[in-house]
Amino acid sequence: MSHVDRPLENIFRLAIVLVIATTVANAQELSGCRTGERAEFGAAPIGFLSDRLAVQNGPQDRENISSFKTRLIRERILDERSFRIPGSHHEPQQMRTRREDLENLPALSGDVPASEHQTAPHATPLDNAQTQQPRTLVEPVRKPAPIRSVHDNIERRYRDPRTIRLLNQLTKQSAQSLFVEVAQLIDARHIQPTSYSQRIDNALNHLMLALDTAAFHQATRLQADERDVEQLQDALAQMRQDLDVEDLPDAVSVLHRTQQLFGQAVRVQPGTVGLEFVHAELDTLDQFSMLIPPEKAGGPSMGMRESVVGIGIEVETHDLGMRVTKVLSGGPAADVSLKRGDIITAVDRQSVSGLELSQAIDYIPGPPGTPLKLTLLREGRHGAVTLVRRQITIHSVAARMEDHTNKVGYIQLEQFSDASVGELEEALMSLHRQGMASLILDLRGNPGGLLTAAISISDLFLPSGTIVSTKGRTTSDNTKEAAHYEQTWRMPLVVLIDRNSASASEILAAAIQENGRGIIVGERSYGKGTVQTLFPLQSAAAGLRLTTAKFYSPEGREMSGEGVTPDVKVHTLIGSDSDDDTALAKALRLSIDPKVIEMARRPVRSGEAPRVLRIMI
Numbered sequence: 001m002s003h004v005d006r007p008l009e010n011i012f013r014l015a016i017v018l019v020i021a022t023t024v025a026n027a028q029e030l031s032g033c034r035t036g037e038r039a040e041f042g043a044a045p046i047g048f049l050s051d052r053l054a055v056q057n058g059p060q061d062r063e064n065i066s067s068f069k070t071r072l073i074r075e076r077i078l079d080e081r082s083f084r085i086p087g088s089h090h091e092p093q094q095m096r097t098r099r100e101d102l103e104n105l106p107a108l109s110g111d112v113p114a115s116e117h118q119t120a121p122h123a124t125p126l127d128n129a130q131t132q133q134p135r136t137l138v139e140p141v142r143k144p145a146p147i148r149s150v151h152d153n154i155e156r157r158y159r160d161p162r163t164i165r166l167l168n169q170l171t172k173q174s175a176q177s178l179f180v181e182v183a184q185l186i187d188a189r190h191i192q193p194t195s196y197s198q199r200i201d202n203a204l205n206h207l208m209l210a211l212d213t214a215a216f217h218q219a220t221r222l223q224a225d226e227r228d229v230e231q232l233q234d235a236l237a238q239m240r241q242d243l244d245v246e247d248l249p250d251a252v253s254v255l256h257r258t259q260q261l262f263g264q265a266v267r268v269q270p271g272t273v274g275l276e277f278v279h280a281e282l283d284t285l286d287q288f289s290m291l292i293p294p295e296k297a298g299g300p301s302m303g304m305r306e307s308v309v310g311i312g313i314e315v316e317t318h319d320l321g322m323r324v325t326k327v328l329s330g331g332p333a334a335d336v337s338l339k340r341g342d343i344i345t346a347v348d349r350q351s352v353s354g355l356e357l358s359q360a361i362d363y364i365p366g367p368p369g370t371p372l373k374l375t376l377l378r379e380g381r382h383g384a385v386t387l388v389r390r391q392i393t394i395h396s397v398a399a400r401m402e403d404h405t406n407k408v409g410y411i412q413l414e415q416f417s418d419a420s421v422g423e424l425e426e427a428l429m430s431l432h433r434q435g436m437a438s439l440i441l442d443l444r445g446n447p448g449g450l451l452t453a454a455i456s457i458s459d460l461f462l463p464s465g466t467i468v469s470t471k472g473r474t475t476s477d478n479t480k481e482a483a484h485y486e487q488t489w490r491m492p493l494v495v496l497i498d499r500n501s502a503s504a505s506e507i508l509a510a511a512i513q514e515n516g517r518g519i520i521v522g523e524r525s526y527g528k529g530t531v532q533t534l535f536p537l538q539s540a541a542a543g544l545r546l547t548t549a550k551f552y553s554p555e556g557r558e559m560s561g562e563g564v565t566p567d568v569k570v571h572t573l574i575g576s577d578s579d580d581d582t583a584l585a586k587a588l589r590l591s592i593d594p595k596v597i598e599m600a601r602r603p604v605r606s607g608e609a610p611r612v613l614r615i616m617i
Contacts, residue, residue: 150283151209157279158215161362162293166542167219167269169294172259175274177539179255182278183248185535186285190546191472194284196251201243203280207258208236210276224266232265285547288532292543308394309368311387313338315361320377321345321352322360332387338376345382346375396420399427402584407437408591409491410584413457416449416504421456428460428489438492438591438600440584444522448503451531451551455481458511463488465515465554468507470531472549477531483515492600493518494587497564502526509564510553519596520566521587529560 157163170178186193210216211229224232239258245251259273282289312331315322324342327333344360345353352360366372366389373386396417402410409431413420431439448454451470458467462483469480495518497509506525512518531549552558568590570583590596 150206151213153283154206154210154213155215156356156358158210158213158219159356160293160358162295162358163275164219166291166293166540167271167275169541170269170271170275172270172274174539175271175278176252176255176259178537178542179274179277179281180248180252181537181539182291182544183251183281185544185546186281186289187248189474189533189535189548190285190289191477191530191548191550192286194281196245196247197243198284199281200245200251200254200277201240202284203277204236204240204243204254204258206276206280206283207273208233220268220272222266222268228265232261235261235265286530288528288530289546290544292534292545294541308392309365309389310392311364311372311389312392315344315357317357317360318343319353321355322357328392331392332390336385336387338374338385341378343377344374345377348373349375395423397423397427399431401431401434401436402440403588403591406588406592407435408588409434409436409439410442411439412442413446413505415446416453416457416508418450418453420449420453424457424460436491438494438597439489440494440496440587440591442496442584443501443505443509444496444498444583445500446502446505447500447526448505448528451504451507454504454507458508459483459485459488461489461493462511462515462517463490465511467511467554468551469556470549470551472531474548477549483511490600492591492593492596494591494596495520496583496587497522497525497566498583499523499526501564502528506559506564507551510557510559513564513567514554514557516599516602518599519568519590520564521568521590522566522570522583524565525563527559527561527563529558529562 311333312328313333314326322344347363368390396414398412467481513520530547533548535544
């Protein structure tokens with residue numbers, strides 16, 4: 001087995017939000033990007049499990065996304081301005097992360113799963129409680145969740161602290177400028193722009209419905225009596241009937257008239273109408289195109305960072321608050337033995353039960369060295385932990401020798417970033433020194449990331465052949481990438497995927513599968529087949545993400561909605577936090593299978609990769 005001796009690039013380290021978690025990356029376009037633009041393959045709405053928030057440094061996926069069960073909201077929740085460094089002389093000496101024993105509090109109201117009602121006979125510290133959950137093998141759910149109504153989406157939008165922050169920053173004029181800038185970018189770059197007639201009709205409809213929405217009234221500080229509101233709605237309905245919009249000047253004219261109507265009938269925040277026009281025009285596009293609102297630091301999160309301030313957990317929505325889906329090693333949450341399945345019901349004694357995820361996590365950010373008290377529920381028992389926020393360095397690669405006897409290496413890749421390439425090369429070299437004879441590459445739960453990283457990592461294993469192609473409206477969006485390394489890793493390769501593997505993960509898995517380089521094991525992947533470009537906006541402290549291209553597998557197969565079908569199907573084990581990993585056990589057996597070993601030997605180092613029959617085991 002040869003290895004790659006290419007020097008490591010001087011690249012940024014991965015930044016996942018670990019205020020509450022990780023993922024969705026912003027992928028850099030292959031070529032032709034304007035200054036400040038970034039293209040991404042991350043941000044697949046992986047809310048297959050629930051309204052999950054894998055907090056990262058990218059934007060929130062649009063609220064009306066439907067996915068296999070629900071959509072994944074992705075948003076960075078942290079403030080990285082010049083905070084005091086933990087351990088500095090300014091930090092209170094008595095501030096320490098500590099764990100309190102479980103408290104015998106009454107059960108919270110609401111629907112608590114049966115497993116959570118089973119209270120142990122004796123209260124024990126949180127880290128000693130053992131979660132008992134039923135284990136069920138299931139076929140991945142593929143039907144989309146019911147689509148929310150426009151009214152529900154507006155309600156959720158204006159309950160989102162990020163929307164309110166942006167609204168508070170806008171004036172009437174800057175909101176108009178924001179609408180124009182977004183509209184022009186849609187016209188120039190979106191893969192399938194909608195007509196102005198569609199966009200403006202949607203905007204007027206949104207405003208009519210918003211006037212019946214309590215969250216909209218509160219967020220915009222609307223002041224008017226019921227009769228004035230009804231008259232305004234009637235005026236908006238008449239405008240929809242008389243609508244004649246063909247281009248951007250027509251659209252701006254309608255926006256101006258609508259702002260005047262609002263000014264005559266009600267009192268609201270000055271940027272209200274313009275901001276809703278922006279959201280409404282984006283809602284006529286695909287589910288991945290959206291406005292990126294500002295973080296608490298005052299601007300949008302447009303890129304990936306080396307470290308974050310947080311507590312090191314990933315959460316998803318739960319009826320009683322937020323459910324912990326992952327605890328990052330080395331973070332404050334790991335120090336107090338939080339674990340997957342714990343339910344956060346309150347933050348600093350502020351209940352988060354019944355809140356939207358975007359609202360609940362807004363209580364988490366804070367400077368390093370400051371305390372944060374979480375009230376938790378585990379197996380029907382209540383407890384509390386006090387953590388201290390601190391700076392956390394993020395890594396996307398974890399490696400180990402899984403089978404010392406057969407020398408089977410294991411690498412988990414959590415997302416694709418600039419840093420992931422170098423980290424993966426280091427991990428491969430480390431396993432190589434330990435005598436690695438074959439490799440299991442785990443992409444389960446990996447939502448994607450940088451297109452450039454997906455190509456570079458595919459290139460580590462493919463001596464030749466097409467990796468991926470993209471097609472869009474501009475020359476820079478039409479690309480075809482092929483493997484070209486003179487040296488590649490030639491060990492037998494098994495790749496693990498699941499329904500949460502998306503975007504860049506699917507590029508890598510398809511490249512390995514369709515070039516006959518290795519075996520894919522697990523579930524059919526998510527099926528996100530589009531490229532997004534990130535545009536920093538000039539008219540407001542916000543960013544814009546637009547779908548600018550589609551990507552295709554090496555065989556020219558459109559990935560959108562299809563994903564990657566594994567060669568060996570292993571259904572997900574739902575509702576278990578045990579170490580019993582059926583898919584990994586299957587991958588271990590396959591990694592030493594003669595057929596898989598032969599696949600590693602067949603690809604050549606020049607010319608097109610041979611067309612091989614996929615091994616269906």
